[in-house]
Amino acid sequence: MRYRWSFRSNQAILQLALISALLVSLLLAGCSGIPLPADSGQQAPLATESILPVADSKELPAVIQNLMTLADQQYFDNRVDDAIVTLERAIRIRPRYPEIWSRMAYIYAQLGKQDQAYQYAQRSNSYINLNPRLKSFNDELIASSQR
Amino acid sequence: MTDKHSPDKKTSRRKPSKPGKAGKHVTKSSSRQDSPGVLRRLFLNKISASVLLLVFLLSSLYVVYLDILITEKMSGRIWSFPSTVYARPLELYKNKAISIEDISSELDLLDYRKVNTRPAKPGQYRVYAGAYIELISRDFNFSDGFQASQGLRIKLQNNYISRLEALNSNQVVDVFRLDPMVVAGIYPKQQEVRQLIQLEQVPDDLVLALLSVEDRRFYQHWGLDPRSIARAFMANLMAGKTVQGGSTLTQQLVKNIFLSADRTLIRKINEAIMALLLEFHYDKSTILETYINEVYLGQHGATQIHGFQLASQFYFSRDLNRLSRDQMALLVGMVKGPSWYHPRRHPERALERRNQVLALMLEKQVINQSQYNLYAARPLGLTHKPKLSSNRYPALVDLVKRQLQEDYNETDLKTAGLNIFTSIDPIIQEKAEKSVSEVLPRLERSQTQTAPLQASVIVASSEQGEIQALVSDRSPKFAGFNRSLDAVRQIGSLIKPAIYLSALQYPERYTLASMLKDVPLHLKTSKGDVWSPQNYDGETLGEITLFEALRDSRNIPSVRLGLDIGLAEIADTLHNLGVRRDIPTYPSMTLGAFSLSPLDVANMYQTFAARGYHIPLRVIREVLDKDNQPLTRYPLAFSKTLDEKSVHLVNHVLHEVTRSGTAASLQRILPLRVAGKTGTTDDLRDSWFAGFSDEQLAVVWIGRDDNSSTQLTGASGALQLWGDLMGRLPINDLSLTPPAGIEQAWIELKSGASTNKNCPSAVKLPFITGSVPTEKAKCDTGGLFDQIKQFFN
Numbered sequence: 001m002r003y004r005w006s007f008r009s010n011q012a013i014l015q016l017a018l019i020s021a022l023l024v025s026l027l028l029a030g031c032s033g034i035p036l037p038a039d040s041g042q043q044a045p046l047a048t049e050s051i052l053p054v055a056d057s058k059e060l061p062a063v064i065q066n067l068m069t070l071a072d073q074q075y076f077d078n079r080v081d082d083a084i085v086t087l088e089r090a091i092r093i094r095p096r097y098p099e100i101w102s103r104m105a106y107i108y109a110q111l112g113k114q115d116q117a118y119q120y121a122q123r124s125n126s127y128i129n130l131n132p133r134l135k136s137f138n139d140e141l142i143a144s145s146q147r
Numbered sequence: 148m149t150d151k152h153s154p155d156k157k158t159s160r161r162k163p164s165k166p167g168k169a170g171k172h173v174t175k176s177s178s179r180q181d182s183p184g185v186l187r188r189l190f191l192n193k194i195s196a197s198v199l200l201l202v203f204l205l206s207s208l209y210v211v212y213l214d215i216l217i218t219e220k221m222s223g224r225i226w227s228f229p230s231t232v233y234a235r236p237l238e239l240y241k242n243k244a245i246s247i248e249d250i251s252s253e254l255d256l257l258d259y260r261k262v263n264t265r266p267a268k269p270g271q272y273r274v275y276a277g278a279y280i281e282l283i284s285r286d287f288n289f290s291d292g293f294q295a296s297q298g299l300r301i302k303l304q305n306n307y308i309s310r311l312e313a314l315n316s317n318q319v320v321d322v323f324r325l326d327p328m329v330v331a332g333i334y335p336k337q338q339e340v341r342q343l344i345q346l347e348q349v350p351d352d353l354v355l356a357l358l359s360v361e362d363r364r365f366y367q368h369w370g371l372d373p374r375s376i377a378r379a380f381m382a383n384l385m386a387g388k389t390v391q392g393g394s395t396l397t398q399q400l401v402k403n404i405f406l407s408a409d410r411t412l413i414r415k416i417n418e419a420i421m422a423l424l425l426e427f428h429y430d431k432s433t434i435l436e437t438y439i440n441e442v443y444l445g446q447h448g449a450t451q452i453h454g455f456q457l458a459s460q461f462y463f464s465r466d467l468n469r470l471s472r473d474q475m476a477l478l479v480g481m482v483k484g485p486s487w488y489h490p491r492r493h494p495e496r497a498l499e500r501r502n503q504v505l506a507l508m509l510e511k512q513v514i515n516q517s518q519y520n521l522y523a524a525r526p527l528g529l530t531h532k533p534k535l536s537s538n539r540y541p542a543l544v545d546l547v548k549r550q551l552q553e554d555y556n557e558t559d560l561k562t563a564g565l566n567i568f569t570s571i572d573p574i575i576q577e578k579a580e581k582s583v584s585e586v587l588p589r590l591e592r593s594q595t596q597t598a599p600l601q602a603s604v605i606v607a608s609s610e611q612g613e614i615q616a617l618v619s620d621r622s623p624k625f626a627g628f629n630r631s632l633d634a635v636r637q638i639g640s641l642i643k644p645a646i647y648l649s650a651l652q653y654p655e656r657y658t659l660a661s662m663l664k665d666v667p668l669h670l671k672t673s674k675g676d677v678w679s680p681q682n683y684d685g686e687t688l689g690e691i692t693l694f695e696a697l698r699d700s701r702n703i704p705s706v707r708l709g710l711d712i713g714l715a716e717i718a719d720t721l722h723n724l725g726v727r728r729d730i731p732t733y734p735s736m737t738l739g740a741f742s743l744s745p746l747d748v749a750n751m752y753q754t755f756a757a758r759g760y761h762i763p764l765r766v767i768r769e770v771l772d773k774d775n776q777p778l779t780r781y782p783l784a785f786s787k788t789l790d791e792k793s794v795h796l797v798n799h800v801l802h803e804v805t806r807s808g809t810a811a812s813l814q815r816i817l818p819l820r821v822a823g824k825t826g827t828t829d830d831l832r833d834s835w836f837a838g839f840s841d842e843q844l845a846v847v848w849i850g851r852d853d854n855s856s857t858q859l860t861g862a863s864g865a866l867q868l869w870g871d872l873m874g875r876l877p878i879n880d881l882s883l884t885p886p887a888g889i890e891q892a893w894i895e896l897k898s899g900a901s902t903n904k905n906c907p908s909a910v911k912l913p914f915i916t917g918s919v920p921t922e923k924a925k926c927d928t929g930g931l932f933d934q935i936k937q938f939f940n
Contacts, residue, residue, distance in 0.1 A: 061240075061241070061242065062241060062319075062321045063240035063241065063242075063321050063322045065321075066321035066322055067322060074291075079291075081777065081780070082290075082291040082292065084780075084782060085290060085291045085780075086291065088611075088768075088782065088783055089238065091610070091611060091783065092238070092608065092611055092613075093238055093240065093243075093322075095610035095611065096610075115786075116784065119760075119785055119786055119787065122787055123760060123785070123787075126758070126791060126886060
């Protein structure tokens with residue numbers, strides 16, 4: 001299970017994904033801002049948009065918040081591969097935060113990798129304790145990956 | 148070539164021909180008179196010319212041959228780069244579980260220099276006040292971007308990072324990656340270790356010292372230096388023996404790469420021709436760079452130390468560009484005779500030679516007098532233990548190579564300069580090696596066998612299936628038979644969780660409270676024999692719950708359950724768990740009478756550790772080309788192959804195994820919540836333990852290469868090693884959070900019926916929603932002990 005580091009064939013999908021994600025982000029601007037952790041210093045990237053149309057939990061550790069914000073930034077800078085690398089770093093550090101897995105699911109869905117999107121969304125659901133909005137976001141991804 | 152005594156020659160001298168008719172006449176007349184002589188002369192001339200032509204042709208062919216030899220070998224040398232295998236970068240962040248010793252150990256492995264004052268340069272660190280580490284990281288090009296060197300202060304409390312901040316500004320840093328350790332190089336030749344360095348990275352002082360000593364006119368000559376040759380010739384003549392060489396660096400390079408060390412005339416001629424050819428083909432920088440990477444600088448066992456960069460690592464444990472001038476002088480001085488001036492074997496001789504080089508550096512004004520005085524007074528400054536990072540973890544690197552060979556050919560691996568980033572965790576690897584080295588001798592103390600025990604240990608991250616450590620030999624640095632991958636042994640009771648998982652996927656038929664028969668069983672085999680499986684203790688208990696049967700690893704109930712579920716179904720479950728080998732479907736397979744490698748077992752138990760998500764174990768994260776451009780990524784890929792709820796039920800029992808089952812002795816060495824299963828095979832040939840925490844999965848096998856008895860069970864052997872290793876890792880209690888669709892109920896073990904917590908022998912067990920037994924137990928409160936227990940409950 002591996003893929004070549006090339007998303008050229010998916011550029012059109014990617015552009016569409018970016019446009020739709022931007023629109024979704026604009027619509028949900030009120031709740032999409034990621035609060036910077038209290039102890040974050042100069043290292044925290046200043047992302048203004050989030051991959052997820054659902055606000056992240058406020059209880060996320062600074063390290064996870066930092067990496068997810070960085071991944072958001074990389075994704076919107078069209079550095080999708082780097083965003084995946086960053087999210088994998090976050091998973092290694094704290095694997096049980098569903099927001100990370102949902103971001104991965106979303107990115108893979110946008111890349112047309114429906115099977116991976118399905119698996120990541122399922123895995124995210126397995127870590128959700130109480131976050132009905134994130135669960136319904138995952139469920140939508142699962143449903144669309146099976147269409 | 149003409150014969151001076153021939154009459155023809157005399158005649159021609161007596162009658163010198165003049166231009167004009169007379170001459171013509173004389174020539175004609177002479178020709179007529181001496182026609183046999185002329186013919187003979189012509190004939191001889193022709194032979195001479197032919198011989199000359201032949202010699203010329205042969206010489207030309209030989210030069211062409213040498214030329215081809217040079218260009219082929221040199222292009223191979225210059226353009227082939229070994230691949231580099233990197234460990235995972237250590238991530239630093241607040242609340243990371245890590246001790247001050249582990250960070251120091253990582254920095255030592257990374258060859259950071261420990262200093263006593265505040266670090267001032269990249270690659271330095273200090274530990275102070277028992278709770279702080281200050282360091283300045285090195286620049287590193289990660290696949291997702293360049294990370295510049297940064298000063299950091301790490302505060303540790305109770306083996307956790309309590310604060311991570313920038314060294315200068317004291318501002319909090321959320322997360323930081325250290326540069327990853329180089330684990331190994333994959334080289335064109337096995338015994339020739341080399342760490343290539345580009346000329347621009349070589350310190351100028353080293354180049355100046357080298358040229359001062361070995362070839363002062365390197366930039367003036369074209370491969371040969373007649374002045375040096377003449378000077379050496381005179382010196383040798385005066386001394387009556389060979390005291391000085393006149394070889395240029397180019398000649399030395401030719402000798403190192405293409406020729407033997409013989410001092411014959413033919414070799415010298417070859418060397419001279421090839422040196423000229425080399426200079427004709429390549430510029431001075433290329434020749435110098437190749438020389439610096441090629442020069443032989445000592446031996447370490449069977450390994451030859453080639454090149455200044457590796458020699459720097461070998462003798463001083465640091466990169467070439469971090470050497471002081473006296474250290475450079477020592478290496479330069481060794482070129483003359485690496486064995487004669489070997490600084491570890493002949494320190495006095497090496498010191499004298501180093502100071503000779505320093506004197507030459509002074510003469511050439513590379514250093515001034517006060518610097519000379521300073522450097523010449525210094526000791527050699529060698530590290531005590533030679534460190535060769537050529538292949539620090541041979542079994543792990545073997546796994547890396549095998550996984551790479553699925554996508555890259557052998558030649559590319561050895562010559563394309565790939566940068567291979569892996570999940571290898573040096574801290575865990577070092578601990579695994581230490582556990583093997585310490586526990587095996589302990590286990591052998593009470594043994595009568597003389598054949599040594601062998602072991603395999605595999606550690607992977609529970610949730611991501613990344614292999615972090617792998618040991619395949621009791622001497623972990625020994626690059627021999629890779630038992631973790633190739634020792635295929637019977638797995639014994641490690642099979643049992645797969646049988647119970649197969650059953651628990653049918654909650655309407657089986658729950659943890661289901662009663663199983665533990666009474667003698669006799670099965671007729673296809674050969675007509677009768678197979679009667681026995682419990683390990685030789686007893687039968689009548690009826691026990693499924694929970695107890697797995698917890699206590701009872702053989703007879705497990706065989707009965709396996710036969711009831713179906714052997715093919717168990718094989719399917721094993722495949723869903725990640726086992727890729729063919730599984731036999733005969734009854735004794737229910738007791739693990741088939742063989743798997745430790746890596747197969749790790750793949751199988753990974754799926755339990757990841758709660759039903761099968762993640763094929765991997766060690767490579769990504770491969771970059773020599774210019775750091777990404778080539779292949781191996782992303783985290785997984786699939787949900789088993790029902791999460793059934794897996795949770797099995798995991799619950801696997802935790803009980805370590806608390807009150809066959810691995811209960813673990814509590815003495817590892818007082819933490821973990822889950823796992825012991826495995827023992829016939830005649831105690833194999834001792835297994837596979838288990839996991841939230842953070843790590845580890846599989847341990849102990850056995851002997853001749854397949855004789857280990858005299859150890861899974862609990863008395865592999866479990867001890869497993870517990871020792873996990874006790875060294877910063878793990879937490881296993882969380883065992885139930886997934887949705889699980890409910891808890893109190894069960895009376897003797898009947899498997901529902902009861903309440905106040906009842907004796909009541910245990911709380913998880914059930915898939917809707918499968919809690921409806922039968923109620925009659926609470927037995929007859930005994931005084933039970934009444935007291937009930938009162939306190």
